[in-house]
């Protein structure tokens with residue numbers, strides 16, 4: 001614990017700067033839009049002036065009580081000297097973290113506590129191993145609102161039990177004893193009557209880190225309950241797993257964020273880092289200031305696009321084709337990197353007609369599955385294990401020792417040949433000369449693709465992620481600094497080490513089946529699908545607000561209606577909590593200790609800065625109560641400290657230099673290499689083959705429910721249109737508009753949804769549309785419009801924007817039903833998914849729009 005004094009005036013000025021800077025980041029057009037909009041259903045009480053005053057109140061309370069500077073705020077912006085009038089009180093600073101669940105995910109924060117209240121948030125002074133300041137210690141404007149969030153009158157205070165109809169908003173206060181008894185009695189009855197899978201646990205990624213989620217995994221295993229797996233971001237993340245870019249290393253993506261500054265060309269493709277990557281955007285700025293070119297590929301002209309050297313507007317759902325187009329140009333122009341393909345990728349590995357690699361065991365020379373059973377390559381003369389041949393061929397079709405085989409690279413080239421550049425231009429709606437220009441930039445030097453999760457909101461999202469990795473594989477844009485790709489950083493190895501503690505001391509207990517929630521409504525409606533024969537009849541929903549954040553909300557609503565018991569633990573009465581039977585109030589990040597692993601290169605032990613208020617409990621305590629009441633006392637005896645220390649008591653954490661002693665003394669322990677981490681350079685490629693895999697041997701559907709499955713097709717890059725949002729879909733005649741969503745800097749999903757200071761700037765949702773789509777429907781900025789399709793509708797305000805592609809409607813993400821005039825954008829979208837990736841295909845959604853008034 002560090003005693004520290006700070007000036008509230010500096011803090012206020014900083015807040016004001018953030019405020020003004022962020023308004024200016026909109027650009028004039030967006031400012032106009034924001035000013036034009038009026039609050040309709042959400043009524044933030046604070047004006048900008050009152051926000052400053054209110055914030056000053058929180059800070060000034062401390063300053064009046066003992067700020068060294070003796071300054072506080074009187075009228076807005078006016079300093080009032082209080083020197084000599086302030087009594088002194090102790091001030092303590094605790095190391096904590098924002099759990100914003102955005103690109104920063106776990107930005108470190110020092111919480112200054114005065115008289116038991118969090119009074120100020122500042123940036124910790126964290127150092128890299130070489131003593132230089134950590135570049136991962138910024139806090140965005142959302143992070144600075146955490147005090148307001150924590151002390152909001154919307155915080156849940158007591159366990160609540162539904163009185164009236166589901167969703168009617170009628171509650172009675174109950175005690176924790178009553179809540180735990182009612183939940184666990186019901187679960188015991190349901191599991192007794194229908195089997196262990198009758199209870200399902202659904203976790204999201206809000207307000208949480210790996211450790212306590214892991215603790216909940218212990219309860220799930222003890223109960224044999226169904227794991228309800230969310231379906232967000234699966235395509236992007238799993239493609240990176242397949243490619244060796246995530247999960248098995250201490251970083252994520254090919255390259256750590258710090259490495260962006262080494263790129264000569266940066267491709268921001270389907271994300272808007274100036275709003276969604278806000279604490280790390282400085283890496284892009286630094287690279288650009290050093291001369292890097294910035295290319296933005298997106299259907300929306302974003303705030304990042306406004307900074308780009310080249311902005312390319314692309315038809316939604318065709319990004320994978322553009323990647324293939326660039327790859328084709330690289331092949332055509334001899335810009336492929338044969339050596340890289342031979343040594344780092346699966347390109348030379350021979351693939352049999354059945355889709356599996358040719359191995360020594362196929363030739364009777366090794367035992368199948370043994371260490372000796374190596375994959376074969378061919379050098380034009382001899383067929384041999386891959387590590388015995390220096391220059392294996394990459395192209396051709398061969399019949400060798402009775403097997404028809406092709407190198408994996410040849411399969412890729414054959415897939416590309418299905419599309420000419422003219423067709424790619426036509427489908428992507430990008431002129432041929434622009435595709436050539438994009439390719440020439442990409443191939444001109446070290447190019448890094450900044451991957452977001454935009455494309456994985458289409459059912460064909462894997463065609464993009466596979467396409468980007470394939471492109472890097474064949475051109476050698478990886479395994480070196482400043483090239484490749486970067487995406488979420490899960491500080492993988494250590495996080496995996498923590499995950500491994502989930503099953504400890506459970507005497508063999510294992511969780512029930514994993515059900516991807518896209519299939520959950522059907523499973524609940526029909527009682528079984530494929531081999532899944534137990535439908536959950538109760539859900540425990542934690543760190544998650546699925547009604548607001550998952551597609552096909554109407555289907556979710558009718559599914560929840562069929563549940564015997566829905567329990568939601570949350571800090572506020574979220575849209576999902578409103579439909580629960582029992583709501584449990586849980587702690588804010590500053591009210592609990594935890595370990596966090598995310599995105600900053602550090603593993604962090606965060607302090608509990610303030611006491612939990614009212615009858616709020618930490619998630620750890622809630623899971624302990626549930627576990628004990630379910631009869632698993634022996635597995636729920638640890639204190640939180642014992643549990644947290646056990647999470648890093650494993651080889652993986654210790655190899656990364658993370659020990660409990662170090663965490664206790666330093667709070668933040670660096671877990672990456674000293675140099676920016678790069679897969680295949682200073683971080684291992686830990687795929688099954690040890691190589692970057694653009695060919696996926698024996699790939700299976702994520703959840704086998706008997707759907708059609710073509711393993712050969714799915715094993716290597718291909719492109720097919722999205723399932724719904726496509727102009728050749730017959731539905732397009734009735735619903736010619738594609739609805740997509742974008743991130744904005746004021747929300748992460750619904751986490752910051754009800755912060756008055758942020759609502760002041762961004763008070764209600766609106767839909768952006770192109771001038772031509774607006775004109776053809778007689779819509780002007782400020783009109784109220786209805787978006788609709790066969791699944792549902794949403795009513796909200798219209799904004800006509802030149803930054804929108806014709807045929808595309810855009811609503812920023814993170815709103816709840818209460819924020820819209822009617823309906824919800826989740827009512828438009830579908831839960832249909834591609835079998836390879838159970839995915840929230842939010843953007844794979846056609847609709848029509850009409851003016852309401």
Ligand code: SF4
Pocket residue numbers: 098099100101102103104105106107138139140141142143144278279748
């Ligand atoms: S909201 Fe995200 S980026 Fe902002 S401070 Fe919190 S974790 Fe960091």
